Amino acid sequence: MPKLLYLFALILFMTFSCQQDYTPKPHGYFRIDFQEKTYHQFDSIALPYTFDIPGYSKIVPDRDRLAEPYWINLKIPAHKAEVHISYKKVQNNLAKLMEDSRTLAYKHSIKADAINERIFVNQKKKVYGTIYLIDGNAASPVQFYLTDSTQNFLRGALYIREVPNIDSLRPVIDFLTPDIIRLIETTKWSN
Numbered sequence: 001m002p003k004l005l006y007l008f009a010l011i012l013f014m015t016f017s018c019q020q021d022y023t024p025k026p027h028g029y030f031r032i033d034f035q036e037k038t039y040h041q042f043d044s045i046a047l048p049y050t051f052d053i054p055g056y057s058k059i060v061p062d063r064d065r066l067a068e069p070y071w072i073n074l075k076i077p078a079h080k081a082e083v084h085i086s087y088k089k090v091q092n093n094l095a096k097l098m099e100d101s102r103t104l105a106y107k108h109s110i111k112a113d114a115i116n117e118r119i120f121v122n123q124k125k126k127v128y129g130t131i132y133l134i135d136g137n138a139a140s141p142v143q144f145y146l147t148d149s150t151q152n153f154l155r156g157a158l159y160i161r162e163v164p165n166i167d168s169l170r171p172v173i174d175f176l177t178p179d180i181i182r183l184i185e186t187t188k189w190s191n
Helices: 003-016 094-111 166-185
Strands: 039-043 049-054 058-062 072-076 081-089 110-121 127-136 142-147 154-159
Touching: 039 081, 039 110, 049 166, 081 166, 094 110, 094 127, 094 142, 110 154, 110 166, 127 166, 154 166
Parallel strands: none
Antiparallel strands: 039 049, 058 072, 072 081, 081 154, 110 127, 127 142, 142 154
16 A cells, blocks of 8 residues: 555656646857957058958958959958958949949848948048948848949958858857958058
8 A cells, every 4th residue: 555655646746747848948059259359451562452351360362263353352260251352443334333232232132131231431541332231141241342433443242151040140240240340441542
């Protein structure tokens, strides 16, 4: 009889303890360690432009088969990110270059939640442009173009070499966006 009472109490305990709602652990992401922000000027005699880049990045020439002169990539290996920078000489085609940049940014509208445009003007250095901040699961969350409106046109686009998932990439995008803004604000024309 005591064994039966013990078994009954155990079954009763198990029944009530298992009726609690099960809550699974939420899906987590790996911790991302961010480097300390330091900058230095990237200055190449061979290029018609210069700007500040983060200390944890490196410049490599664009080796794509379609690359043109003065095209480079700013690589940030710790975050699998790169900023593709292309340059064109303005030859009575500024409106077309600006519209091409806008079209490339708005191609992401399919996956984007929003595209915010910010105008950039630096009268002193004669640098003018537009920054496109693309929210959502877009492949390129930050794009921009800069020009002096007479000779130089520079276009940039941030790419992170991971599947676009805004939940996991948001910290990296938030970390790299000020670096791109710094690049834009410190751009100078060499010619």
